[in-house]
Amino acid sequence: QQQVKQSPQSLIVQKGGISIINCAYENTAFDYFPWYQQFPGKGPALLIAIRPDVSEKKEGRFTISFNKSAKQFSLHIMDSQPGDSATYFCAAPSDSNTGKLIFGQGTTLQVKP
Amino acid sequence: NAGVTQTPKFRILKIGQSMTLQCTQDMNHNYMYWYRQDPGMGLKLIYYSVGAGITDKGEVPNGYNVSRSTTEDFPLRLELAAPSQTSVYFCASLPSMGEANYGYTFGSGTRLTVV
Numbered sequence: 001q002q003q004v005k006q007s008p009q010s011l012i013v014q015k016g017g018i019s020i021i022n023c024a025y026e027n028t029a030f031d032y033f034p035w036y037q038q039f040p041g042k043g044p045a046l047l048i049a050i051r052p053d054v055s056e057k058k059e060g061r062f063t064i065s066f067n068k069s070a071k072q073f074s075l076h077i078m079d080s081q082p083g084d085s086a087t088y089f090c091a092a093p094s095d096s097n098t099g100k101l102i103f104g105q106g107t108t109l110q111v112k113p
Numbered sequence: 114n115a116g117v118t119q120t121p122k123f124r125i126l127k128i129g130q131s132m133t134l135q136c137t138q139d140m141n142h143n144y145m146y147w148y149r150q151d152p153g154m155g156l157k158l159i160y161y162s163v164g165a166g167i168t169d170k171g172e173v174p175n176g177y178n179v180s181r182s183t184t185e186d187f188p189l190r191l192e193l194a195a196p197s198q199t200s201v202y203f204c205a206s207l208p209s210m211g212e213a214n215y216g217y218t219f220g221s222g223t224r225l226t227v228v
Contacts, residue, residue, distance in 0.1 A: 036217075041221075042221060042222075043117075043220050043221050043222055044156070044203070044217075044219050045219065049216070089155060089156065094158075099207045099209075100161055101156075101158075103148075104155055105153055105155045106153070106155050
């Protein structure tokens with residue numbers, strides 16, 4: 001079973017700071033790497049995603065950096081806000097034809113006011 | 114659109130009991146999935162379906178069963194509940210490959226406790 005390793009497990013950041021979450025994957029064959037955001041008591045929701053043919057994708061305060069040679073990708077949250085406090089999951093496709101995802105272990109982010 | 118609806122939201126089962134977790138989507142999505150979420154473990158795939166009448170095992174299928182008689186419904190059956198099945202269960206859907214690119218729509222989850 002392919003793995004996606006996510007770190008750190010938890011993160012505390014002051015309001016206005018930068019939150020950084022890292023993921024490493026094993027299989028280089030796949031073409032889409034999404035990040036999900038989950039608030040307490042809710043299901044995860046797609047936050048942002050990247051294809052490995054680009055090194056960076058930015059949407060508002062959220063940026064994914066992708067390093068194909070190192071098989072790593074990171075989520076950066078700029079100007080972190082208390083409303084960003086949530087659990088974040090990275091994921092990678094399990095194969096190319098079933099839509100199955102392998103999720104990282106999750107990072108619980110707390111942004112302090 | 115309701116999206117993906119899961120029922121019940123909470124349930125306590127005794128060891129050895131059985132139950133069905135319901136999942137319904139109204140988006141005409143072909144692909145559906147059941148994941149379980151345990152603290153510090155991420156989400157693990159239990160079963161999935163790529164269309165009505167087609168189901169297959171995921172990473173952690175033991176103790177569970179599914180059926181997919183319609184596009185809309187994908188119930189998860191727990192037989193002989195065990196404490197190891199205490200978890201939060203999420204159902205998710207995806208239109209099809211080539212569309213929405215792994216942007217799952219998740220339900221709000223079922224929190225199950227087996228005592």
